[in-house]
Amino acid sequence: MASLKNLFAWCKRHYLLVTFLGVLFIAAFGFVNIQILHMTSEPEFCHMCHPAQGFGPLAEVDSWEHSAHGEAGVSCLDCHGRPGVVGYIKAKLGGLKDTYMQLTISKEEKLEILENPKKDLVPDLQCLFCHSDKGNQDYRKRVKLMKIVRMRLLDDVKNPEFRKHKGLPDILTDTFVGGTHFDHSMHLEAFDFKCRDCHFGLVHNPSTKTDRMNMCVTCHKENEGSGAPLVTECQRCHEAQFDMNKGVGAKDVAGEPGLMWGNGVVCQDCHTGVSKGIYRPTSETCSNCHDDSYGEIFNEWSSETKAEIADLREMRINVEDALKEADKKKRDTKAYWTLYEKALYNFRLVRNDGTNGVHNRDYAQAILASVKKDFQTVLNDLDQTW
Numbered sequence: 058m059a060s061l062k063n064l065f066a067w068c069k070r071h072y073l074l075v076t077f078l079g080v081l082f083i084a085a086f087g088f089v090n091i092q093i094l095h096m097t098s099e100p101e102f103c104h105m106c107h108p109a110q111g112f113g114p115l116a117e118v119d120s121w122e123h124s125a126h127g128e129a130g131v132s133c134l135d136c137h138g139r140p141g142v143v144g145y146i147k148a149k150l151g152g153l154k155d156t157y158m159q160l161t162i163s164k165e166e167k168l169e170i171l172e173n174p175k176k177d178l179v180p181d182l183q184c185l186f187c188h189s190d191k192g193n194q195d196y197r198k199r200v201k202l203m204k205i206v207r208m209r210l211l212d213d214v215k216n217p218e219f220r221k222h223k224g225l226p227d228i229l230t231d232t233f234v235g236g237t238h239f240d241h242s243m244h245l246e247a248f249d250f251k252c253r254d255c256h257f258g259l260v261h262n263p264s265t266k267t268d269r270m271n272m273c274v275t276c277h278k279e280n281e282g283s284g285a286p287l288v289t290e291c292q293r294c295h296e297a298q299f300d301m302n303k304g305v306g307a308k309d310v311a312g313e314p315g316l317m318w319g320n321g322v323v324c325q326d327c328h329t330g331v332s333k334g335i336y337r338p339t340s341e342t343c344s345n346c347h348d349d350s351y352g353e354i355f356n357e358w359s360s361e362t363k364a365e366i367a368d369l370r371e372m373r374i375n376v377e378d379a380l381k382e383a384d385k386k387k388r389d390t391k392a393y394w395t396l397y398e399k400a401l402y403n404f405r406l407v408r409n410d411g412t413n414g415v416h417n418r419d420y421a422q423a424i425l426a427s428v429k430k431d432f433q434t435v436l437n438d439l440d441q442t443w
């Protein structure tokens with residue numbers, strides 16, 4: 058008892074020191090906790106219990122790693138936790154439940170849960186937070202406390218800036234998305250769709266483009282006579298491919314029609330399997346009109362352009378990092394972001410065409426060259442003015 062009294066007396070005398078140590082302790086405790094929160098949010102941590110390869114249940118980390126979202130730095134809790142501080146904490150509590158369940162349920166029960174994710178596991182508002190301006194602004198109006206310290210990408214997402222910097226359209230107002238002419242708002246409202254109804258291949262599940270196209274054309278056939286394009290009206294949906302064939306569409310890059318399109322060859326002259334449901338031609342298609350050696354030309358075009366696209370994808374990450382770095386140092390980057398966004402738009406046109414230049418090799422090459430030049434300009438100028 059006496060020693061406790063002494064301690065209090067000592068503390069009273071050294072109250073400044075005690076307060077200081079107290080604050081230090083709380084800060085250190087907070088710091089360690091934040092580190093733990095960070096660590097347990099990383100995909101490597103999730104990997105411990107979701108370790109399989111490929112697609113589907115248990116392979117969620119691997120499938121994410123190879124997805125467009127994974128590549129763009131959108132991580133698990135950016136989708137599996139609502140935006141804002143409360144959303145983050147709820148997601149972490151969900152993680153505690155995961156751990157408890159891991160210890161208490163059987164392998165079969167776990168698989169059963171993972172095979173049947175709840176319909177609203179990732180609600181549409183989550184997707185719209187990043188992919189539309191309205192969804193982002195409405196949410197931000199409702200939820201004021203977005204973050205205390207930076208824990209993840211999501212809480213910093215402010216539109217239109219975020220999607221513009223990523224070169225993404227506003228899916229509720231733009232009708233040119235991912236290379237396709239498609240009106241999200243109209244289809245969402247008229248048919249009460251959820252994002253998952255069409256984007257069933259998103260992140261964790263495999264899906265082919267043929268599956269996706271079939272979904273559209275099946276319903277459109279049922280609605281024959283409305284304004285819905287039928288299967289033979291390729292170019293009403295395939296805007297990027299149509300533009301590539303014609304040699305238009307990229308910003309500030311002049312083009313000519315493709316070798317074949319310019320000579321009167323149309324979509325279904327090459328896409329000969331459409332009536333049988335085989336949409337994608339192969340190098341063998343070339344020999345329908347040329348001699349067999351043209352299959353080789355196809356392979357050359359395709360592998361050359363593919364390599365260039367891969368290089369630019371790497372370069373793009375560097376450019377974006379350099380821009381963000383310059384922003385942090387409060388430099389005037391407005392003109393460079395604009396140039397970068399233009400380059401990104403052009404880059405995405407070639408990527409979204411999806412043929413690595415087969416539709417129009419010269420135009421694809423010209424566009425990629427201009428993208429490279431723009432990227433280089435941003436990098437060089439940011440380097441110099443510094």
Ligand code: HEC
Nearest residue numbers: 097098102103106133137154155156158159167170174175
């Ligand atoms: C200690 C093991 C463990 C770790 C670590 C773990 N999970 Fe899980 N997870 C589970 C188990 C077990 C289930 C199935 C039971 C359940 O729903 O909690 C599950 C289910 C899920 C579900 C589906 C929930 C539902 O209701 O359908 C999601 C989403 C999920 N985990 C995401 C994550 C993310 C993201 C991480 C990393 C931040 C992670 N998990 C880390 C064990 C774990």
Ligand code: HEC
Nearest residue numbers: 100103113114117118121126131132133136171174179261
């Ligand atoms: C772009 C958003 C997005 C990202 C990023 C994302 N997920 Fe998912 N995740 C979903 C959606 C949507 C579902 C709902 C089921 C479906 O459509 O596959 C889902 C389902 C799941 C499930 C339930 C079981 C299953 O396989 O469907 C688990 C577990 C899971 N995700 C874990 C993760 C982990 C771990 C990461 C990070 C490595 C991650 N997710 C990253 C969107 C995302």
Ligand code: HEC
Nearest residue numbers: 125126129131135136179183184187211214223252256259
């Ligand atoms: C944190 C912000 C964020 C969230 C949340 C998010 N996305 Fe994305 N999404 C992105 C970014 C960034 C890209 C660009 C990837 C690239 O560079 O091509 C992208 C790309 C896409 C693409 C095109 C690439 C592909 O995989 O087909 C689709 C479709 C998409 N998102 C749908 C969704 C859906 C559906 C949800 C909700 C389940 C969702 N996103 C949630 C940021 C987000």
Ligand code: HEC
Nearest residue numbers: 181184185188226228234235236237239244250251252255
């Ligand atoms: C009726 C089907 C359908 C529904 C429902 C749907 N989408 Fe899409 N979405 C598409 C199609 C088609 C594309 C273009 C795909 C392509 O060509 O790659 C697309 C493209 C996208 C892209 C890529 C944009 C780009 O330029 O890269 C994003 C992001 C996206 N959708 C988000 C969403 C979100 C978020 C929802 C839910 C609010 C949603 N979609 C609901 C059919 C749909």
Ligand code: HEC
Nearest residue numbers: 238239240248255272273276277280283284285286293294
């Ligand atoms: C549930 C049925 C249904 C599905 C599924 C569907 N659509 Fe439609 N779509 C319609 C109907 C009906 C119209 C005609 C609306 C009108 O003219 O008022 C239409 C119109 C269109 C139009 C012409 C309108 C415009 O904006 O120019 C395009 C393009 C289109 N759809 C693309 C798609 C694509 C791409 C998909 C697949 C991702 C798809 N649709 C899936 C029913 C559907």
Ligand code: HEC
Nearest residue numbers: 266267269270273286287288289290291294328331336337
């Ligand atoms: C109603 C809209 C619509 C029409 C009309 C349409 N498509 Fe598609 N098509 C799509 C969508 C959506 C996809 C999936 C794109 C994606 O996910 O990137 C697709 C995918 C494809 C693919 C890729 C298939 C694969 O599995 O790799 C080819 C090739 C294709 N379409 C060719 C055509 C041709 C040729 C025509 C005309 C004969 C045509 N499409 C008509 C909407 C349409």
Ligand code: HEC
Nearest residue numbers: 291292295298299302317322323324327338410411412415
């Ligand atoms: C000279 C022949 C030729 C013509 C003309 C042509 N295509 Fe293609 N298209 C191809 C080949 C070959 C591929 C497959 C490329 C590959 O697999 O790398 C392809 C692939 C595609 C794809 C799939 C892209 C993806 O994302 O995977 C679509 C969609 C498409 N074409 C639409 C069209 C449309 C629409 C037209 C008419 C405006 C058209 N094509 C004209 C030869 C042609």
Ligand code: HEC
Nearest residue numbers: 316317320322326327340342343345346347351354355415
């Ligand atoms: C429907 C018939 C048709 C198909 C299929 C077709 N082409 Fe052509 N191609 C033509 C026509 C017509 C011309 C222009 C006339 C000419 O110069 O021979 C042409 C011109 C060319 C030329 C430039 C002139 C030459 O003869 O060298 C190349 C290169 C070429 N095509 C490559 C391809 C490749 C690669 C494929 C497969 C992806 C392909 N073509 C598929 C009809 C076709």
